[in-house]
Amino acid sequence: MLTEIPTTFSSLQLSDEDWKYKTERSEGCCLGLKDGVCLYPRGKVLGGSSALNAMIYIRSYEDDHEHWVKEGNVGWDYESVLKYYERFERGGLNISKIREDAQIREMIIKSYQEMGFQERSDTRHLGYTDTPFTISEGTRQSSAKAFITTIKERPNLYVVLNAQVARLTFNAQGVNGVEVLINQKLIKLKASKEVILSAGAINSPQVLMNSGIGPKEHLQSLGISIKKDLRVGEHFQDHPVFHVLLDVDEEFLRPRSKEQTIDDIYQYVMYRKGYFANNPMVNFLMHLNTNENGEFPNLQVNHIPFPRNSREHMKIFYTGFNYPPDVQKAIFESNEKNSNMIIMLKNLKSKSLGRITLRSADPFDYPQIYPNYLSDDQEEDINTLLYGVRFIQRLMKTKPFADANPQLANLNLPNCEMFQFDTDDYWKCTFKNYVTHLHHPSGTCKMGPESDPRTVVGPDLKVHGVAGVRVIDASIMPRIVSANINAATYMIAEKGAELIKEEWSVRHTEL
Ligand SMILES: Cc1cc2nc3c(=O)[nH]c(=O)nc-3n(C[C@H](O)[C@H](O)[C@H](O)COP(=O)(O)OP(=O)(O)OC[C@H]3O[C@@H](n4cnc5c(N)ncnc54)[C@H](O)[C@@H]3O)c2cc1C
Known part of the structure; x- marks a missing residue:
């Protein structure tokens, strides 16, 4: 409550x-x-850290995106990402300013x-x-409130609470599901298309490394067998x-x-x-x-x-x-x-x-x-x-x-x-x-072209060299944005959703 x-x-x-x-x-x-x-x-709750954050909503800036593009992230320029911001700002998310009449506000304005x-x-x-x-009508609007409550009756959506993913599972083609702890039982869930990892910038790298995707020397030191040597977890900002x-x-x-x-x-x-x-x-x-x-x-x-x-x-x-x-x-x-x-x-x-x-x-x-x-x-x-x-x-x-x-x-x-x-x-x-x-972890699955050895996912958010898994959360930021990062994380999610839809609708037509 x-x-x-x-x-x-x-x-x-x-x-x-x-x-x-x-x-x-x-x-x-x-x-x-x-x-x-x-x-x-x-946040250990539906809506993640947006359910306990300070609710400040500030978009990323042109110069943030100039830098992202300079690092090889085609399609992530400011012009291109604006439409994603506008989509959810007009759609599910309400943003409000609350003008305080406090004397202190006036004083600070006059001083500046x-x-x-x-x-x-x-x-x-x-x-x-x-x-x-x-904040919408006096109530926090977490990502769960803004984006899940409205679609919770959809037959193709199933939300499991109190479930913790241990690692990804693989077949010969690549990632084919996750192993997850529910009610003290480890069970395997199979993905028919791909797995989307959105555990945030502390835990997405953790899940990847648990699965053998990460810095070789680090994983070897823990006895984890290597699936792909990538600089996962580094570049934390x-x-x-x-x-x-x-x-x-x-x-x-x-x-x-x-x-x-x-x-x-x-x-x-x-x-x-x-x-x-x-x-x-x-x-x-x-x-x-x-x-x-x-x-x-x-x-x-x-x-x-x-x-x-x-x-x-x-x-x-x-x-x-x-x-x-x-x-x-x-x-x-x-x-x-x-x-x-x-x-x-x-x-x-x-x-x-x-x-x-x-x-x-x-x-x-x-x-x-x-x-x-x-x-x-x-x-x-x-x-x-x-x-x-x-x-x-x-x-x-x-x-x-x-x-x-x-x-x-x-x-x-x-x-x-x-x-x-x-x-x-x-x-x-x-x-x-x-x-x-400010509790703004980011960059631990840095986005960039495969030729850049510091990066983990490409501009399509797919993990380099591992089929069947994308990362979509604040961890993919190539450089931390110069704003409170929740807004940019929603933008990443909105664009990520479009990338998924684009890919699978094309494949569907092909079939
Ligand atoms: C106290 C606080 C104040 C903040 N204030 C602001 C602010 O005012 N404005 C702003 O812009 N940003 C703020 N932030 C930051 C912002 O909320 C986060 O950066 C943003 O929510 C990041 O989104 P995310 O999806 O990357 O990760 P998260 O929101 O952290 O979501 C990750 C989700 O994955 C779940 N998870 C993790 N591991 C697993 C696993 N193995 N299996 C299953 N689920 C898992 C987590 O429980 C969580 O629900 C604040 C954060 C905090 C904590």
């Missing part, structure tokens, strides 16, 4: 609807988080205007905007995120009273309107580029208000990002004294590459996630975030923002005590320790 109510989205993490993955420990990122790892939530920014539009990609959400905590005056961010909350519940239960029909955490976005001539964003910013004494709410937020108890304590102490605003800085064009590997030959063992955030040679990822922090400091100096008396909260972070607060070195240390991610 909680997946339906937009406001409760962050309490879905670590619930039964979450696979509750964690990254592996590394020397370069997530160091200051609990146990030195980032949490990695994934003072810095010379305008509202983002279809042609102006940088600037501020009320967030487009996959995400959008790293860093939270800047500001102290602001209490009268600027007023706590919601109990009476107001009761009214909010009434409004939601009766009319699906008001506070609970919204995701106030991310309901205002800013897009910018660290290069002053840049036309497309490489940084996304949102502003989360936490009025004084929001401890319980903050706890859900910071626990979801695995902040350790001592850092959380320092944050709550700050929130007892004043109101806070968290500014989320999200690097949309991260260069660092991570990897998914198998933990063991057991197909149900959790895969290993090595995100390698901030590991690019030129330190571009770190410098983008540093730009973001300095940008926020300029924002804090604008007249409307300055009226809220904002101060960077100095939490005396244990791992960065050796650096003077607010120096570049201090921030670089905090990034290595507290950068997490």
Whole structure:
């Protein structure tokens, strides 16, 4: 039930609807988080991660697709993919903007205007905007809601819940089905045409590797016999995120009273309107580029208000990002004294590459996630975030923002005590320790021509050199798009569906 109510989205993490993955420990990122790892939530529910995501809906950009085409992905240029976006935006999926009347919205708009920014539009990609959400009439619209509920009576559709695919099965021609665990029994399901793998960027590579399709040396080390040596699981990308905590005056961010909350519940239960029909955490976005001539964003910013004494709410937020108890304590102490605003800085064009590997030959063992955030040679990822922090400091100096008396909260972070607060070195240390991610895994079954040894599927989404299987999910992105990736994943699905239909309708005619 909680997946339906937009406001409760962050309490879905670590619930039964979450696979509750964690990254592996590394020397370069997530160091200051609990146990030195980032949490990695994934939807374990019909609709997948779209049933627990923050519902932000932003399409990919022209320059994302220019890059995809440059890497040999014919048919994936912006002009060509637009029709797929338009198809489901006009069809099953409803996208809404919820304009908040909060004083803070006005203040942020005026501050950005003072810095010379305008509202983002279809042609102006940088600037501020009320967030487009996959929320329909006050209710989350997951992919299951948007695309399956409407066709659930079709006789040729059968959905099995609580079923986990172990691996693909093969005959002499190629893939001919899957082995799947249902009610504690491993059974084989046969495909009469082809298998479509859509387990997401953590689990599609896992299923392929369980099936012997993956990096030879890795599979051999686990005793898995090789069907095809491909760089499955490599080229992992995400959008790293860093939270800047500001102290602001209490009268600027007023706590919601109990009476107001009761009214909010009434409004939601009766009319699906008001506070609970919204995701106030991310309901205002800013897009910018660290290069002053840049036309497309490489940084996304949102502003989360936490009025004084929001401890319980903050706890859900910071626990979801695995902040350790001592850092959380320092944050709550700050929130007892004043109101806070968290500014989320999200690097949309991260260069660092991570990897998914198998933990063991057991197909149900959790895969290993090595995100390698901030590991690019030129330190571009770190410098983008540093730009973001300095940008926020300029924002804090604008007249409307300055009226809220904002101060960077100095939490005396244990791992960065050796650096003077607010120096570049201090921030670089905090990034290595507290950068997490937007839960946007992608690229682990990278799409590209067979001649490119880094790729796993071709532009028709078929796995290179293995007949009878396609991958259709966020894992095929040749490079992560510079937007929250759910919209682009739907686009990939819509185009993938068309590729399948095109192929089989031709074959049908031939017969
Ligand atoms: C907390 C959170 C917040 C996010 N916020 C946003 C946001 O605001 N905007 C945005 O654009 N994106 C957001 N995302 C990301 C976005 O939701 C995902 O990137 C998107 O859903 C990816 O789609 P997918 O089909 O590739 O994978 P998924 O949606 O993860 O779907 C994979 C499905 O396969 C199932 N599965 C996995 N393994 C197996 C197996 N072996 N057998 C059977 N089934 C299996 C999973 O249970 C899941 O249902 C967020 C994600 C999370 C987790």
